[in-house]
Amino acid sequence: MTAQPNRLRIALVCNTAWAIYTYRRGVLRMLTERGAEVTIIAPRDRTFEPLVAMGCRCVELPVASKGTDPREDLKTLAALYREYRATSPHVVFHYTIKPNIYGSIAAWLARVPSIAVTTGLGYVFIQKSRTAMVAKRLYRFAFRFPREVWFLNRDDREAFARQDLLAHPDRARLLHGEGVDLDEYAFEPLPERESFVFILIGRLLWDKGVAEFVEAARRVGATHPNARFQLLGPVGVDNPSAISRTEVDAWERDNVIEYLGEAHDVRPHIANADCVVLPSYREGVPRTLMEASAMGRPIVATDVPGCREVVEDGVTGLLCEAKSADSLAHQLDRMLTFDARQRAEMGVQGRAKVAREFDEKAVVERYKGTIRAITGVSL
Template sequence: MKIMILAGDARTLLYFREEMILAMLDKGHEVIAAAPQPIGEWAGKFSFQRKGFKCLSLPQIDKTGTNPFKDILGFFSIMRVLQREKPDKIFTYQAKTIIYGTLAAWFLGIEEVYILMGGLGSILRNEKKSMIKKILQLQYKLAFKKCKKVFFQNADDYNLMLQEGLVETERVQMVKGSGVNMDKFTYTPIQDFPVFLFVGRLIRDKGVLEYIAAAKLVKKRYPEAKFQIVGYFDTNPTALSPEEFHSCLDDGLIEYLGEAADVRPFLAKSSVFVLPSYHEGIPKSVLEAMAMGRPIITTDAPGCKDTVIDGVNGFLVPVKNSEKLAEKMIWMIENKDKAMKMGQASVRICQENFEVSKVNEVLLKTMNL
């Protein structure tokens, strides 16, 4: 059977989908991964090269743009690829490829389309009504009607879409994020303390500014505490420019370590993982930190709160509240032994709920693979 995976960004295929692709190949299926970036930039970066697997480019897809003419070109580029490859099933995620991929499949008579919803993003979560939000809701509603199943990663996102009348209950399957490979992200005892680590795209919605503000508050009381950031600049509407980001770090209190294809060395040297995100599907960066035995400080936002039992493997703080974030950072510094136990609890919670093989089993079973 031939399965096509349509992604809005090639990075996500490498970071989120490798294990799922391998699981499909192991079952004897042919898999095609397609993303907007030129193939030369990403196809060779997979950790495997297997018969039955190939990569394609969708050059006309503009991940975050709102130009309708570019979107029309993107729609037809997907349609051409689907016409040529004739997949039996399509697995798609991220807004543009969900909407245009599902509609292109419908036009071509491809009946089995499976949609994975990550975090809903700032537009859909914004209570204010806008023309862009209305158009996006209409597009999602149409895509959901034309697909076989929609995977939601957290109940908050599902309930919001249900309340808005955008999705039908019988089309929904819950799944616990993208999972984490615990054979790859193995428990590593905490050595240096305290070292706080943020890993994520350098966008406002990830809470990076709150992390920086909280770090500066903590530094006044505990100057020996270390604060690190690993991440890359993005084209998201809430993205920070390099100039904006670096201007926040000009006092040298926080260390920017750049972008990393493999975050394990940074997690191994950290003692507490922090993600003050405004919304997520289920944040894989948190799952990776949990698998390696780190206590977590994240927000009570959708998706984030699914990873932490407050007071057991970390803490939940309000969104956009650097003062509360700093309070929990200070607690970690002042309660090292308890923080260590929280890290051990992270591993147990991860094993029980988020191991990637369990997540992929749900995905493949639902897709009849």
């Protein structure tokens, strides 16, 4: 495709188009409404169609998220290089590990300015393995090329600095989450009923603490028969930490959890819940928790980077130890012992915190300022 010379050209690259559509619609709306030519580069999925409907151009990208075969990763790098050479974007934003690494290198080779957005450190900083060690070396090499490297929380930025993964520490920036649309995620009063619904929303990964959630559900459900435990999100995804549908089916047969499948719109599920749970091992700043707090839901989450950015322990929710079903079960049990007034107050405080700290409008302004600084074009 030949680029249109008079339009601002912005590309966003991720290992899933779903993540761009789900987490960055506010940025996409701003760019398309102001006449920018927006290209989404990611593996094809069901969100290509709604992205095109928004006015974006979608380009399919080969990314082996689970694999460590360097030949497959070189295909990703080569595909991005060809795309950048053909369309000459004014700025490229890279998200997630492989686009961050190979996209940053491809953009430098094509002489295209880029921004790397570390949306969470994931298995690279959770596991101690040869793959993780190689990934850190690649980060150290690739992150000498972007104009800026954005981190969603201070812990991640400090982890990169502490392990000497930033060739240019002065280019590190704190984005403090990617924000939530407060109008779209409007406050909803808690349900009034006998049963109590806990829900975990996200990709079904072991690293999200799904095993701990299931074990805690077994224990808490044994003493609180009115408690229900739901999982919402894609199963068997392309990730080293993916949970299979067979495992989910076994939990359902045991009547431990209800699997709700996937949803384009999570708001009805949040509105139906009494508490949103995320026992993750590590996050950037989890969108699920921002959305849940915006809608007035108390939260139980792990005391780890990302989650503790959103949850104020004892005020907007409860924090538990990571990788501990005991600690999680204890906090779920505590949530059940609170009265309706206490849980409602947590929801009100959560909405106020998101409005103060995670309003999507501030994130959109950051993108506008960065694009203006690099291109000289005001949006």
